[in-house]
Amino acid sequence: MTTLLPGNIVYAGPITCTETHAYNSLGHYILEKYKSYGTQTVMIDAVTGQEYTAKYMHDSVVRMAHVLQHLGIKAGDVVGLSSENNVRFAITMYAAFAINATVAPLNITYSEREVHHAINLSKPKVIFASKLTVNVIEKVAKNNSFVKSIVVLDPCSSNDKILNFDELMKSKKIASKDYFDTAPANKKDDVALIICSSGTTGLPKGVQLTQYNILFTLDSNLEPTSIPMGEITLLTVIPWFHAFGCITLITTTVLGTTLVYLPKFEENLFLGAIQKYRVLMAFMVPPLMVFLAKHPLVDKYDLSSLMVLLCGAAPLSKDTQDLITERIGVPIIRQGYGLSESTLSLLVQNDEACKPGSVGSIKLGIYGKVIDTETGRALGPNQRGELCFKGDCIMKGYIGDTKSTQSMIIDGWLHTGDIGYFDDDFEFFIVDRIKELIKYKGFQVPPAEIEALLLTNKKINDAAVIGKPDEESGELPWHLLLNNQMLS
Numbered sequence: 001m002t003t004l005l006p007g008n009i010v011y012a013g014p015i016t017c018t019e020t021h022a023y024n025s026l027g028h029y030i031l032e033k034y035k036s037y038g039t040q041t042v043m044i045d046a047v048t049g050q051e052y053t054a055k056y057m058h059d060s061v062v063r064m065a066h067v068l069q070h071l072g073i074k075a076g077d078v079v080g081l082s083s084e085n086n087v088r089f090a091i092t093m094y095a096a097f098a099i100n101a102t103v104a105p106l107n108i109t110y111s112e113r114e115v116h117h118a119i120n121l122s123k124p125k126v127i128f129a130s131k132l133t134v135n136v137i138e139k140v141a142k143n144n145s146f147v148k149s150i151v152v153l154d155p156c157s158s159n160d161k162i163l164n165f166d167e168l169m170k171s172k173k174i175a176s177k178d179y180f181d182t183a184p185a186n187k188k189d190d191v192a193l194i195i196c197s198s199g200t201t202g203l204p205k206g207v208q209l210t211q212y213n214i215l216f217t218l219d220s221n222l223e224p225t226s227i228p229m230g231e232i233t234l235l236t237v238i239p240w241f242h243a244f245g246c247i248t249l250i251t252t253t254v255l256g257t258t259l260v261y262l263p264k265f266e267e268n269l270f271l272g273a274i275q276k277y278r279v280l281m282a283f284m285v286p287p288l289m290v291f292l293a294k295h296p297l298v299d300k301y302d303l304s305s306l307m308v309l310l311c312g313a314a315p316l317s318k319d320t321q322d323l324i325t326e327r328i329g330v331p332i333i334r335q336g337y338g339l340s341e342s343t344l345s346l347l348v349q350n351d352e353a354c355k356p357g358s359v360g361s362i363k364l365g366i367y368g369k370v371i372d373t374e375t376g377r378a379l380g381p382n383q384r385g386e387l388c389f390k391g392d393c394i395m396k397g398y399i400g401d402t403k404s405t406q407s408m409i410i411d412g413w414l415h416t417g418d419i420g421y422f423d424d425d426f427e428f429f430i431v432d433r434i435k436e437l438i439k440y441k442g443f444q445v446p447p448a449e450i451e452a453l454l455l456t457n458k459k460i461n462d463a464a465v466i467g468k469p470d471e472e473s474g475e476l477p478w479h480l481l482l483n484n485q486m487l488s
Contacts, residue, residue: 002361002426008369008378010426015365017222020215025185026192027065027098029215033254034058042253043087044260046235046273052087054256057094059178060169064095066176067168071126071149075100075183078194080124080147082106082115082133084263085240088153088165090249092128097192097211100185104194104206105241108133114203115140119147121206121399122194128165131156138162187212194399195243197340206399207243207340214250216392217343220363221251235273235282237262243340244313248283267291271301281308286316290472293323308332312345314439314474315430318356335359337430341414343393347428358427366391369413370421373434384421384431388413438467439474450477 002012023029034042037054044051073079079096081103083089096103104122106115108130115136119127123146129137131154138159141147151163168174192211196204234257238245252259260277262269265288273279284292289311292298309330321333337359338345346368349360362368369378370385379385394414397405408415419432438445450465467475 004381004426005367008380010362010368010422012362012364012366012426015216015219015223017219019222020219025097025100025182025187025190026211026214027094027096027100027185028182029218030094030250030253031058031061031098031180031182033256034061037256040256041258042256043090044258044277045087046260046262046269046277050087057087057091060091061094061098062178062180063169063176064091065098065180067171067174068095068099068101068126070168070174071163073099073101073125075185076102076190078102078104078122078124080104080106080119080122080127080129080137081241082108082110082127082137083130083153083241084108084132085237085245085261086130086153086263088128089240090253092153093246094253098180098182100183100190100211102191102194105196105246106133106137107196107241108239110136112136112140116143117203118196118206119144121196121204125149126151128153130154134162185211187215189396191396193246195246195340197243205401205404208396208399209340209343210396213343213393213395214247216365217247217345218251218254220365220393222255223364232280233258233260233277235260235262235270235277235279237265237270237288238283238285238313242313243344244283244285247344267295267297271297271303274303274306275301278305280305281310282306284309284311285313286311286320286474287472289316289320289324293320293327298327303328306330308334310334310336312336312338315359321356337428339414339416341395341408342389342391343395346389346393353425353427355423355425355427358423358429360428361426362389362428366393368422368428373419379421381424381426382421384419386434387416387418387420387428387430389416390414438465438477440476445477450479454479 005011020029034054034057039053039055041051042054042057079101081089081092093103104124106118126149127137127147128151134152137150141150149163151165153165155164155166188210190211191208192214193209195207197207234252240246240249260273260279306328316335324330334349336345336348346366347360347362353361367390369388371378371388372385390413417434418430420428420430422428465477465479468478470476
């Protein structure tokens with residue numbers, strides 16, 4: 001039961017589930033979960049229709065772990081991943097976890113400049129890339145000697161310098177066993193993921209999430225709920241290089257959920273997947289919710305199997321939620337709130353905490369408070385201030401950026417930059433942002449980055465970027481130039 005501790009600190013109590021404690025590392029846990037699910041179908045590619053069993057995933061992860069070792073990757077090294085949602089993304093990530101290496105997912109929409117910045121934060125020894133991104137990765141890697149190998153996930157490259165996923169997996173030159181001995185990790189210190197998160201100034205920062213951050217979050221997600229996660233089919237189109245996508249991918253893996261995935265949003269594929277696979281639950285962002293609420297195509301598909309929609313990344317309007325309920329009849333629509341820096345969700349709606357406009361109540365094992373932005377004093381119910389959180393889900397820090405880490409985490413408290421409050425029932429509400437970030441379709445767009453890009457044009461003397469509210473996208477960036485021209 002959620003209570004208000006001395007100092008106006010909101011706390012729901014400790015996590016009671018400790019399943020992950022029995023395993024020596026995150027990789028060990030994932031391999032053992034796959035082993036336990038046997039021939040159960042755990043992933044489905046909604047584009048090709050290809051289905052993958054837990055045994056296939058286990059055996060593939062084991063093989064790729066041996067391949068990574070053959071490539072010289074060891075505990076503590078970084079493996080880059082630049083790909084749209086693909087079963088090989090999951091295999092590679094879990095194989096890296098198995099050898100206690102760190103995974104650095106890269107946004108597939110990054111320009112060469114952004115890729116250069118991102119890999120210079122994480123310094124991967126090897127980068128796995130899909131055919132969509134391999135050319136950009138290759139160009140950038142040439143100028144960064146710490147990248148020793150590039151592996152293309154698709155059979156598309158004729159470049160002898162680029163390795164091929166299939167050929168490595170089948171190579172008789174690489175010794176392998178049908179099991180992998182996972183070494184014990186220093187779970188509280190060993191970094192599992194480096195996720196790029198937009199700051200308020202300039203280019204993205206590298207958020208370091210430890211194995212313990214993720215295991216703690218998994219334990220909190222394993223707490224009993226009214227949703228039988230291990231018995232359902234779930235659809236996602238959320239990119240796995242995004243914190244929301246990546247953490248939910250890992251969560252559904254250990255829960256034994258049948259995960260239907262799409263590499264990108266396409267209207268007919270999305271609706272067709274729900275109909276074909278009788279999807280019960282879907283991970284959503286507000287633009288997808290607006291699509292379900294208003295697009296005429298929706299009426300051409302049978303979406304009656306949908307029982308649960310979990311929405312995050314940006315606020316969802318009550319009007320959109322009501323339209324979906326009326327149109328499709330989805331009985332459970334839940335919002336959550338979290339950051340890359342907090343290993344995703346801090347607050348989530350449930351059966352008891354789902355008031356219109358709220359983002360739910362605080363999760364088990366996490367402390368929350370609202371502070372006065374001027375004095376830092378912790379405020380009581382119904383008083384607006386900055387949301388701050390503390391717990392074992394809070395990141396280790398920004399890689400190579402002690403100053404930003406220290407300004408974000410003060411005395412163990414993560415300062416979110418979001419303005420909100422909690423009511424008398426301890427439900428939280430977000431009302432504003434201290435940060436300047438523009439929320440475009442769930443992605444954080446720092447105005448400073450766009451401004452810097454505009455100023456590379458010699459004809460522009462100065463520029464400012466603001467967010468313009470947009471129902472479908474959340475916000476759209478508008479460029480204000482010194483010569484009074486406005487570009488949308």
